[in-house]
Amino acid sequence: MARVRLPAGAFSKMDEKIENKGEQHTNAVLKKHPEAKKKFNFNYDKHYGKLFLIPVILMLFSVGYLFYFYSQTGEFIIKDVSLSGGTTITVFGNFSDTEIQSLESSLMAQYDDISFRRLTESTSGKSSTFVIESQEGSEKITASIEEILGIKLTQQNSSIEFSDSALGESFYRQLITSLFISFVLMSIVIFILFRSFVPSMAVIFAAFSDIVMPLALIDYLGIKLSAAGIAAFLMLIGYSVDTDILLTTRALKKQEGTINERIYGAFKTGIFMNVTALAAVLPAFFIVTGLPDSFRQIFFILALGLVADIINTWLTNASIIKWYCDRKGIK
Amino acid sequence: MKISWRVWVLTFVLALSLVSILNISLASNFLVGALVLSIPFTLTFSKSRTTKVIIMILTVIALILIIFFSFHKGAIITSISSDSVYFTDGLRKGMIITSVNKNTVTNVEDYIAQINLIDFQDYTKIEFQTNQGNFLVLANQTPNIVVSNVPKTNLKTGLDLGGGARAVLKPINTTLSQNDMNDLVSVTSSRLNAFGISDVSVRGVSDLEGNKFLMVEVAGMTRDDLKEVVGQQGKFEAKIGNETSFVKGEKDITFVCRGDATCAGIESLGQDSSGAYVSKFKFSVSLSQEAAQRQARITQNLTLDPTDSQSLSKKLDLYVDDKLVESLSIGVGLKGSDTTQIQISGSGKGETQQEADDDARNSMKKLQTVLITGSLPYKLEIVKLDSSSPVLGKDFTKNIIILGLVVFSIVSLFIFIRYRKIKTTLAVILTMFSEAVITLGIASLLAWNLDAPSIAGIIAGIGTGVNDQIVIIAESVSEESSTLKQRIKRAFFIIIGAFFTIFAAMIPLFWAGIGMLQGFAFTTIIGITAGILITRPAFTEIIRRIEE
Numbered sequence: 019m020a021r022v023r024l025p026a027g028a029f030s031k032m033d034e035k036i037e038n039k040g041e042q043h044t045n046a047v048l049k050k051h052p053e054a055k056k057k058f059n060f061n062y063d064k065h066y067g068k069l070f071l072i073p074v075i076l077m078l079f080s081v082g083y084l085f086y087f088y089s090q091t092g093e094f095i096i097k098d099v100s101l102s103g104g105t106t107i108t109v110f111g112n113f114s115d116t117e118i119q120s121l122e123s124s125l126m127a128q129y130d131d132i133s134f135r136r137l138t139e140s141t142s143g144k145s146s147t148f149v150i151e152s153q154e155g156s157e158k159i160t161a162s163i164e165e166i167l168g169i170k171l172t173q174q175n176s177s178i179e180f181s182d183s184a185l186g187e188s189f190y191r192q193l194i195t196s197l198f199i200s201f202v203l204m205s206i207v208i209f210i211l212f213r214s215f216v217p218s219m220a221v222i223f224a225a226f227s228d229i230v231m232p233l234a235l236i237d238y239l240g241i242k243l244s245a246a247g248i249a250a251f252l253m254l255i256g257y258s259v260d261t262d263i264l265l266t267t268r269a270l271k272k273q274e275g276t277i278n279e280r281i282y283g284a285f286k287t288g289i290f291m292n293v294t295a296l297a298a299v300l301p302a303f304f305i306v307t308g309l310p311d312s313f314r315q316i317f318f319i320l321a322l323g324l325v326a327d328i329i330n331t332w333l334t335n336a337s338i339i340k341w342y343c344d345r346k347g348i349k
Numbered sequence: 350m351k352i353s354w355r356v357w358v359l360t361f362v363l364a365l366s367l368v369s370i371l372n373i374s375l376a377s378n379f380l381v382g383a384l385v386l387s388i389p390f391t392l393t394f395s396k397s398r399t400t401k402v403i404i405m406i407l408t409v410i411a412l413i414l415i416i417f418f419s420f421h422k423g424a425i426i427t428s429i430s431s432d433s434v435y436f437t438d439g440l441r442k443g444m445i446i447t448s449v450n451k452n453t454v455t456n457v458e459d460y461i462a463q464i465n466l467i468d469f470q471d472y473t474k475i476e477f478q479t480n481q482g483n484f485l486v487l488a489n490q491t492p493n494i495v496v497s498n499v500p501k502t503n504l505k506t507g508l509d510l511g512g513g514a515r516a517v518l519k520p521i522n523t524t525l526s527q528n529d530m531n532d533l534v535s536v537t538s539s540r541l542n543a544f545g546i547s548d549v550s551v552r553g554v555s556d557l558e559g560n561k562f563l564m565v566e567v568a569g570m571t572r573d574d575l576k577e578v579v580g581q582q583g584k585f586e587a588k589i590g591n592e593t594s595f596v597k598g599e600k601d602i603t604f605v606c607r608g609d610a611t612c613a614g615i616e617s618l619g620q621d622s623s624g625a626y627v628s629k630f631k632f633s634v635s636l637s638q639e640a641a642q643r644q645a646r647i648t649q650n651l652t653l654d655p656t657d658s659q660s661l662s663k664k665l666d667l668y669v670d671d672k673l674v675e676s677l678s679i680g681v682g683l684k685g686s687d688t689t690q691i692q693i694s695g696s697g698k699g700e701t702q703q704e705a706d707d708d709a710r711n712s713m714k715k716l717q718t719v720l721i722t723g724s725l726p727y728k729l730e731i732v733k734l735d736s737s738s739p740v741l742g743k744d745f746t747k748n749i750i751i752l753g754l755v756v757f758s759i760v761s762l763f764i765f766i767r768y769r770k771i772k773t774t775l776a777v778i779l780t781m782f783s784e785a786v787i788t789l790g791i792a793s794l795l796a797w798n799l800d801a802p803s804i805a806g807i808i809a810g811i812g813t814g815v816n817d818q819i820v821i822i823a824e825s826v827s828e829e830s831s832t833l834k835q836r837i838k839r840a841f842f843i844i845i846g847a848f849f850t851i852f853a854a855m856i857p858l859f860w861a862g863i864g865m866l867q868g869f870a871f872t873t874i875i876g877i878t879a880g881i882l883i884t885r886p887a888f889t890e891i892i893r894r895i896e897e
Binding site: 108110147156172173174175176177178179180181182184185188189191192193195196197199200201203204206207208211245246249252253255256257259260261263264267268271274275283286287290291293294295297298299301302310312313316317320 | 509512513514517519556557558560571572730731732733734735736737738739740741745752755756759760763764767801802804805808809811812813815816817819820823827829830831839842843846847849850851852853854855856857858860861862865866869870873
């Protein structure tokens with residue numbers, strides 16, 4: 019951050035130079051929107067440093083929260099049973115509301131770490147589905163449920179998953195290692211693509227923020243992360259950098275237009291990419307219910323990441339690229 | 350109109366993928382492939398626009414009709430007991446039964462209805478017509494065959510969607526060499542086969558931390574049975590008092606009768622005093638001369654049971670993995686006898702006679718399995734045990750199809766609103782559709798088990814594909830003075846960059862966590878690779894044509 023702020027005083031001169039050049043330049047895109055150009059050029063040159071502050075504050079806040087969370091819980095995330103070990107039982111059938119409520123309260127009384135959720139409501143005799151999670155072994159929980167509901171749990175009415183706690187912990191360690199490897203591999207690809215330090219670091223920093231911000235929010239919301247959820251973060255590393263690559267490529271490799279026009283052009287394309295991608299992942303979370311939790315979680319995390327990516331590409335990365343181009347005299 | 354070779358490649362791959370996905374007859378497959386390939390021909394040779402559109406619409410309708418009407422009808426045999434008369438007379442797993450006693454069978458319900466019509470009181474002749482010929486079976490019991498409707502596609506579903514049970518096991522206190530692992534896999538497979546399960550996948554898996562595990566996945570088995578059959582070390586010992594009478598292995602046991610009604614079977618005993626139904630299983634075992642003499646020596650010293658004059662004072666106790674599973678009374682006649690033929694029995698209970706019989710049969714199968722198959726040199730611990738309901742899987746598949754349609758519509762709508770061009774929108778739809786079909790085609794070709802993470806990967810792959818397409822469209826419609834070729838080149842720089850970052854990001858998932866999430870990486874990578882090699886070049890060509 020210090021590096022970015024340091025040359026701030028130098029901007030004013032450069033800005034003048036850029037504006038002069040910009041006046042002479044006739045670019046077809048901006049011809050169409052003369053008023054947009056003036057406003058955009060003027061504001062952006064003057065204020066992009068301030069725009070950069072928004073993600074920096076969000077980032078500081080997120081990192082701060084994550085460390086606070088760590089100090090409180092000893093972990094950076096809340097693990098679900100796929101990562102901590104335990105049992106997940108999904109039961110479905112024609113149960114009355116009272117039956118389900120009594121099951122919930124009896125289980126709560128018997129086990130202190132039980133989590134009970136309903137996926138579909140049992141309205142007018144329609145079948146209902148509910149999910150029970152606990153760190154206990156599957157035999158114990160299964161027996162309790164069978165006793166309370168008075169039915170036998172078979173593959174016709176339930177799915178049962180059990181992981182031993184050592185295996186869960188090992189999954190978690192491996193997924194975190196994978197996340198780290200993914201990030202390093204992605205960074206290498208970015209360095210090979212752009213072959214210059216500041217633009218590459220800008221993309222990598224944006225990708226890092228794309229992970230940290232959703233993670234902080236998920237902790238804040240108290241969402242339990244599953245193994246599939248961590249896989250979604252890996253996906254996010256790959257998924258979120260395409261707009262950054264677009265921006266950096268347009269800014270550095272395109273010859274026409276001023277840097278502001280090129281950033282604006284990339285923004286117009288990129289924001290549409292972000293919005294379309296969001297539209298593609300949100301239905302899995304909101305419209306189509308009745309999907310397994312771990313499946314919905316993948317798309318929820320991708321959606322959060324894409325929102326974070328809008329901030330990080332167009333405020334963080336764009337500001338750094340703009341500053342870099344100004345400093346290097348790329349117009 | 351001249352069609353670019355890139356579009357030809359796309360059409361060709363699309364045709365192949367469809368053929369690989371659809372489970373229809375060879376002739377229908379051929380027709381489907383030909384029809385898909387006819388589309389670019391139509392575009393090349395028809396002159397007027399109206400003819401083009403009409404022929405295209407007709408082709409698509411014909412395709413849908415052909416696919417719809419050429420699915421196989423009948424009931425496919427998914428499992429058949431190899432010791433049944435039906436097996437001996439030629440019926441095998443994978444055959445499609447199309448008629449029973451000359452009455453057409455189009456689905457499972459038909460099959461069950463037809464079988465229920467048959468009177469099995471006496472030996473009856475049953476005529477099966479299958480896709481692999483006709484079979485005549487003379488039987489006095491209902492076929493112990495499991496059938497299901499013929500699947501419409503060649504796609505394999507993972508356990509979480511198709512239903513089944515999975516166990517992951519780890520040896521206690523030892524690490525396995527590759528040889529140990531191979532032994533473990535073969536003993537476990539033969540054990541499951543001896544238990545009568547054929548649709549099973551047993552393999553060794555390792556993870557990023559170098560741990561080795563045995564993973565067993567079966568479709569038609571309950572979780573408890575799976576746990577018992579694969580979780581046991583499989584040691585067996587028969588003891589009288591504290592003395593070992595015989596253990597398993599050819600040195601002591603020369604033959605175990607199973608699947609032969611003359612020396613192994615179930616006897617229904619009706620209700621006991623508490624009202625529960627009881628059954629008894631019996632099967633004979635041949636001992637070696639040595640073991641028989643050992644048995645004679647031990648029984649020689651036994652006295653009569655004071656409460657039951659027909660039995661000896663001590664029982665023959667059967668231990669599996671040092672756990673007592675059955676305790677058999679020894680008849681008076683066996684005192685000091687060195688007979689090599691002994692009978693092992695046990696009981697089953699249930700709320701109905703059928704349940705009791707099944708329970709007894711299950712116990713018998715487990716005991717036979719232990720006796721027949723080898724034991725493991727170490728104890729295994731079950732670290733993961735999952736069972737998934739096929740019913741939930743069916744719901745999931747239904748929801749996924751809805752989700753696919755919703756995503757397709759929303760993305761298309763967005764593209765149309767942004768670019769206001771019907772042709773561009775159609776090109777995007779075609780590309781999304783192609784990527785989904787090609788990914789599924791490759792998955793079915795490689796017999797990949799599509800589980801929930803795989804499906805998520807397909808959707809995520811299509812999502813990144815749409816982003817790439819937007820980059821291509823944006824560069825194509827740009828009003829810069831640079832040539833279209835230069836701009837397309839720049840678009841491809843971005844696309845290839847994005848490809849490699851996703852590729853790099855997903856690769857570690859292949860090894861992490863015993864590969865439970867590798868489906869996610871697999872389908873994403875297939876999707877984006879198909880994108881960059883096949884659909885993206887074709888899409889660029891189509892967009893270039895539209896823009897010019």
